[in-house]
Amino acid sequence: MENKEILLTMRKISKTFPGVKALNNVDFTLRKGEIHALLGENGAGKSTLIKVLTGVESMDGGQVTLEGKPIHVKSSQHAQTLGISTVYQEINLCGNLSVAENIFIGREPMAYGMIDWKMINKRAKELLNNLNVDIDVTKTLDSYPVAIQQMVAIARALDISAKVLILDEPTSSLDAAECKELFTVMRKLCNEGMGIIFVTHFLDQVYEVSDRITVLRNGELVGEYEAKSLPKVELIGKMIGKDYEQLQQIESAKKAHMENKESYLTCKNLTTEGNLKNLDLEVNKGEVLGLAGLLGSGRTETVRALFGADKILGGELSVKNTRIRNNKPITAIRKGMGYCSEDRKSEGIVGELTIRENIILALQAKKGMFRFIGKKEQTKISQQYIKLLDIKTPGCEQQIKNLSGGNQQKVLLARWLATNPELLMLDEPTRGIDVGTKAEIQKIVLELAEKGMSIIFISSEMDEMLRCCERMVVLNDKKKLGELSGNEKNEQVIMEMIAGGKSV
Amino acid sequence: MKKGILSKNFQLFVTIVLFLVLFLAGSLRYRGFFSAQVFLNLFIDNAYLIIIAVGLTFVLISGGIDISVASVVAFVGMLSAYLLQNGWNPYVVMLLMLLIGSTGGFLMGYIIHYFKIQPFIATLAGQFLYRGACFIISTTSIIIDNPVYTTIANYQIKLAPKAYISISVVIALLVVIAGTIMARFSKFGRAVYAVGGNEQSANLMGLPVGRIKVLVYVLSGFCAALGGIVFSFYTLSGYGLQNIGLEMDAIASSVIGGTLLTGGVGSVVGSMFGVLIQGIIQTIIIFQGNLSSWWTKVAVASLLCLFIVLQRIISANRDKFKRKMLNNA
Ligand SMILES: Nc1ncnc2c1ncn2[C@@H]1O[C@H](COP(=O)(O)OP(=O)(O)OP(=O)(O)O)[C@@H](O)[C@H]1O
Ligand SMILES: [Mg+2]
Numbered sequence: 001m002e003n004k005e006i007l008l009t010m011r012k013i014s015k016t017f018p019g020v021k022a023l024n025n026v027d028f029t030l031r032k033g034e035i036h037a038l039l040g041e042n043g044a045g046k047s048t049l050i051k052v053l054t055g056v057e058s059m060d061g062g063q064v065t066l067e068g069k070p071i072h073v074k075s076s077q078h079a080q081t082l083g084i085s086t087v088y089q090e091i092n093l094c095g096n097l098s099v100a101e102n103i104f105i106g107r108e109p110m111a112y113g114m115i116d117w118k119m120i121n122k123r124a125k126e127l128l129n130n131l132n133v134d135i136d137v138t139k140t141l142d143s144y145p146v147a148i149q150q151m152v153a154i155a156r157a158l159d160i161s162a163k164v165l166i167l168d169e170p171t172s173s174l175d176a177a178e179c180k181e182l183f184t185v186m187r188k189l190c191n192e193g194m195g196i197i198f199v200t201h202f203l204d205q206v207y208e209v210s211d212r213i214t215v216l217r218n219g220e221l222v223g224e225y226e227a228k229s230l231p232k233v234e235l236i237g238k239m240i241g242k243d244y245e246q247l248q249q250i251e252s253a254k255k256a257h258m259e260n261k262e263s264y265l266t267c268k269n270l271t272t273e274g275n276l277k278n279l280d281l282e283v284n285k286g287e288v289l290g291l292a293g294l295l296g297s298g299r300t301e302t303v304r305a306l307f308g309a310d311k312i313l314g315g316e317l318s319v320k321n322t323r324i325r326n327n328k329p330i331t332a333i334r335k336g337m338g339y340c341s342e343d344r345k346s347e348g349i350v351g352e353l354t355i356r357e358n359i360i361l362a363l364q365a366k367k368g369m370f371r372f373i374g375k376k377e378q379t380k381i382s383q384q385y386i387k388l389l390d391i392k393t394p395g396c397e398q399q400i401k402n403l404s405g406g407n408q409q410k411v412l413l414a415r416w417l418a419t420n421p422e423l424l425m426l427d428e429p430t431r432g433i434d435v436g437t438k439a440e441i442q443k444i445v446l447e448l449a450e451k452g453m454s455i456i457f458i459s460s461e462m463d464e465m466l467r468c469c470e471r472m473v474v475l476n477d478k479k480k481l482g483e484l485s486g487n488e489k490n491e492q493v494i495m496e497m498i499a500g501g502k503s504v
Numbered sequence: 505m506k507k508g509i510l511s512k513n514f515q516l517f518v519t520i521v522l523f524l525v526l527f528l529a530g531s532l533r534y535r536g537f538f539s540a541q542v543f544l545n546l547f548i549d550n551a552y553l554i555i556i557a558v559g560l561t562f563v564l565i566s567g568g569i570d571i572s573v574a575s576v577v578a579f580v581g582m583l584s585a586y587l588l589q590n591g592w593n594p595y596v597v598m599l600l601m602l603l604i605g606s607t608g609g610f611l612m613g614y615i616i617h618y619f620k621i622q623p624f625i626a627t628l629a630g631q632f633l634y635r636g637a638c639f640i641i642s643t644t645s646i647i648i649d650n651p652v653y654t655t656i657a658n659y660q661i662k663l664a665p666k667a668y669i670s671i672s673v674v675i676a677l678l679v680v681i682a683g684t685i686m687a688r689f690s691k692f693g694r695a696v697y698a699v700g701g702n703e704q705s706a707n708l709m710g711l712p713v714g715r716i717k718v719l720v721y722v723l724s725g726f727c728a729a730l731g732g733i734v735f736s737f738y739t740l741s742g743y744g745l746q747n748i749g750l751e752m753d754a755i756a757s758s759v760i761g762g763t764l765l766t767g768g769v770g771s772v773v774g775s776m777f778g779v780l781i782q783g784i785i786q787t788i789i790i791f792q793g794n795l796s797s798w799w800t801k802v803a804v805a806s807l808l809c810l811f812i813v814l815q816r817i818i819s820a821n822r823d824k825f826k827r828k829m830l831n832n833a
Contacts, residue, residue, distance in 0.1 A: 096701035
């Protein structure tokens with residue numbers, strides 16, 4: 001492995017954004033046939049390094065060579081022709097085009113001088129089948145959920161059969177089975193001599209597939225390591241720059257304090273526009289309730305219904321013993337609910353607005369438009385959350401689109417925390433967030449619950465759920481399979497429940 | 505699968521049905537309305553507008569707008585009339601007009617993309633410039649009496665004993681066919697949809713966004729100039745105040761034909777039917793005889809409202825549909 005041929009080098013790369021030194025003299029080396037994990041906290045500079053390499057951002061200084069020859073990448077188009085194919089962190093496809101077209105646009109197969117649609121649809125179907133995705137490729141992309149869109153982006157990058165493949169957090173919305181398919185394909189491509197750069201916050205995945213690891217911290221290179229010879233605890237230490245004890249604290253912070261169970265919300269026999277069937281659910285004051293299940297099992301639909309984003313077609317919903325009819329997001333907010341959506345790009349952030357404005361949004365909605373929150377107050381609130389969640393930014397007047405992916409997620413979380421809700425629904429709140437902050441967020445969630453807030457927590461990471469939740473509701477196929485609490489809940493029981501429920 | 509196709513083309517379907525309904529209504533109400541020639545006159549009278557609308561459709565799909573087209577038509581009419589009077593070869597004049605239209609489009613597209621000027625502003629400047637240039641040539645109308653022009657203008661292609669079309673109609677139909685093929689089956693056409701759908705994504709997918717955006721305005725300028733030539737066949741004169749507000753008719757046609765002003769959605773055939781619907785409303789008003797022709801505008805305005813609401817409903821349904829897909833995934 002040591003003597004693998006060098007494919008790509010980046011030397012002394014620097015990049016400064018107004019107020020932020022995103023990269024400072026960073027070196028990076030990729031060898032042929034290796035999977036190279038690029039790791040670091042949120043805002044460490046991973047995506048920036050990739051954008052500089054692919055010509056999306058220009059670099060202030062440094063050299064790049066590909067197969068020994070110096071290159072100056074001018075645009076992502078140029079990068080593609082040089083053989084560098086990329087899946088960026090935020091899905092970058094066109095929702096108005098068909099799935100197949102998204103995979104082939106810009107390099108469509110032609111017949112008699114015209115685009116060969118039959119061929120495109122056929123090849124797209126094959127490519128997705130290789131990743132075990134079986135969908136109608138002639139439908140527009142925006143008719144599919146985020147996970148499928150991510151698979152489509154990956155299929156596109158894979159098919160560009162390049163020398164270098166870059167995957168910036170490709171697995172953030174995928175479930176275990178989909179990840180496995182992806183890893184199989186990645187290994188196959190490696191064996192064919194491709195070099196792969198893999199960015200992720202899931203450290204288990206790093207150890208599962210990668211040969212080598214490069215760690216960045218605050219825009220500087222920490223070092224390059226063999227994956228085999230770097231234990232996980234040490235790796236985390238290198239990423240956060242201090243010894244890693246936080247996670248352990250979490251385990252002990254969690255305690256059983258649920259004696260006086262007072263119900264906050266109940267629903268009976270709920271049937272919704274989102275296809276939920278006959279759901280019974282009870283949320284108590286001050287508890288963290290987990291919703292477990294696979295992709296499409298009805299977790300998101302449940303919280304959408306409670307928040308009034310999906311219409312309730314049958315059954316009853318009551319909050320604090322008063323029945324709610326005609327639930328709408330604005331009534332839900334006023335009743336004291338908050339919903340942090342999983343779809344950060346299209347339902348969450350408002351890119352053009354500043355961090356302050358993004359944080360204040362829900363709070364202002366709760367207060368009503370006529371009770372304006374003064375700017376000083378707004379700044380105070382934002383700064384408090386920037387500190388609490390360790391959001392990396394030069395100040396609260398920065399446009400949110402200039403933040404790193406993980407830091408945008410933190411702002412979204414801050415938005416709902418700021419409303420100080422009685423029931424907070426978190427749908428994948430830690431997606432794309434680094435290990436250190438993840439632990440921090442889990443701690444905050446538990447603290448809030450202790451203060452009496454009810455929390456519904458959804459995450460595709462089972463350990464995270466098990467760590468935070470006192471009670472878990474297992475869903476499958478839009479139906480409730482059952483509930484687990486205390487010591488009965490562990491990963492295997494849940495998986496068995498889901499598997500059993502499926503055969504019914 | 506079938507449902508998908510219908511929902512994708514639903515608006516186009518509605519546009520065509522509306523056209524047929526209007527034609528049927530006219531036929532039932534007025535004597536002499538139901539005839540091949542009344543139908544063909546729609547094309548003869550609106551050939552220039554169809555051509556302009558095709559070019560504009562591409563601009564709108566790319567997420568831009570071009571409000572210079574009406575002035576281009578006036579300028580082309582003026583300049584050709586002037587040059588023909590001075591004895592220029594008519595074919596050279598036509599080629600020159602197409603060149604001028606394309607170059608103007610190129611300049612506007614270049615300014616829009618590379619200097620990040622809003623398309624509305626850049627093409628507004630173009631509009632003023634062309635319109636102003638008309639009056640530098642002459643403040644009064646100039647007659648075109650060049651034999652080539654008059655022959656083309658008066659030539660009738662007989663389809664049946666009592667039904668004919670003009671050469672302009674053939675040109676317009678060729679433009680519609682070429683435009684449709686370009687939109688559906690060329691790399692350029694698809695890239696226009698991608699840019700209109702999400703410019704940033706298109707860029708990251710490696711599409712030459714700058715070149716595409718500039719080319720779209722070149723195409724629109726070319727079509728406007730071609731429309732201008734066809735319009736001079738139609739009027740056999742040039743006049744600087746000709747066609748004020750025509751760009752809005754073209755934009756309205758596109759919207760009625762299913763183009764979204766936010767970009768990414770639309771079709772060339774739809775825009776053609778958009779033009780024809782406006783044409784048929786005009787014809788009905790003429791047959792009615794006692795209504796002012798401004799009623800056309802009132803009718804078109806109501807239709808626009810109707811179609812914009814319709815687009816909203818369709819896209820709202822698509823969101824619902826999307827949620828359904830999510831649930832079945
Ligand atoms: N366009 C921009 N303008 C200003 N600052 C920017 C811009 N893009 C990135 N930054 C800043 O550069 C730093 C590095 O960001 P980058 O996106 O590379 O982080 P990352 O390592 O990918 O983090 P994450 O894990 O959250 O995706 C961050 O502090 C971010 O705020
Ligand atoms: Mg990133």
